[in-house]
Amino acid sequence: MSRMPTVFVGHGSPMLALDDGATHRFMMGLGATMPKPQAILVVSAHWETASPRVSAVLKPRTIHDFGGFPRALFEMQYPAPGAPDLAARVAQLLPGTMIDEARGLDHGAWVPLKLAYPAADVPATQLSVQTMEGPAHAYAVGQALRPLRDEGVLILGSGSLTHNLHEFRSPVQEQPPKPWVTAFADWVAERIAAHDIDSLLAYREKAPFGPQNHPTEEHLLPLFTVLGALDAGEAAVAWHRAYTYGILAMDAWGSARAA
Template structure:
């Protein structure tokens, strides 16, 4: 079995599931560039826990963890089977990880998956982020998960390259990108391309507008898990780049995908 790629995606607003746009189209075509996974593990910014938690639910419910959106969004379901065997394997690999017997799929998981795998026929489970552990903890988490890639598991980190919703001004997707958002996204791209993990780990001090783009860290941490899951020397490449609402960089990064 060939090694599965590992991928970080921006899930943006839940409206990503409904509204056409560059990120929507990227995710819609994503599965065609990937080997067929045996199962999918999503590390979602919307599940924070003090210690690693992984869901063992056989039929995970679709969690609509948002408010104020059109009814059509709340009527969406993603009835993919769960992956309890994968959950058990994650618990073996990740120090201190425990099984959650009830957690469903939050929108950080089901929104991108509904676009990429609309048939909902690939088993999927979620793993929490540990925000207090910061980037170093998220990187170590990815390193612990590396063996899964040789076991047919697609690891997806779902968050956002920039995520300051305090700056949200309008529901219109196509707006001029804020200079402080672009400066940060460009810096991240430069450091990932150079393999400069140390600078990335210290992004709050070294990146332009680091804290402004991430008042809290949970949406950035899945990127570090993806960087950790890459093998030493394996290139992590920019797979998609776009912006929504002028403040959300929807960039996707991952190891090599098929053409």
């Protein structure tokens, strides 16, 4: 069984599923760049709970957790099978995790999965994030889940490297990113390259424009889970770097693709 990489992706607007662009094309080619997983565990920014929960649904429904978008987006379905065995394994590795018998796949999960694995033939499930617990907790979750990579599981963090929707000004995807967005994304890239986990965990104090890029933390926490799932000394590399709407850094970071 091939050891799976682990990767964090920016899922951006739900329109990523429909609109062509650099990140749309990156996502469409994502599945072909790594071994086919036995199952996928998505840590999505759009499932926030006080303590960890993992879905054990046999047939996860496609959750359209958004409004104001074209009808074609609401008609999209992603009928991948669930992964109850994986859910049980997650609960074993992460004591205190509750099994959820109802949760489907929110757009933080099904949008990237629909692009990367359009056949919907890989069992997939979700693990929630604990926003109030902060980055160190998310990192520890990744450390606990690390053995899954040797069990054919793709750990996919789905959020956004920058996420301040209060600054949204224009629906035009291709526009110059704001300086405070690029400064933050470049700082993260530098700290990841230096394997400076301590600074990354303290990004709100140490990064330029940290709180401005993340008024709330849920969209960055999946990155810390992916970083935690790396082995000691294993480098994280950039899989993709791009910007949309001038405010969203759509960077993808993870282990080397060929694990």
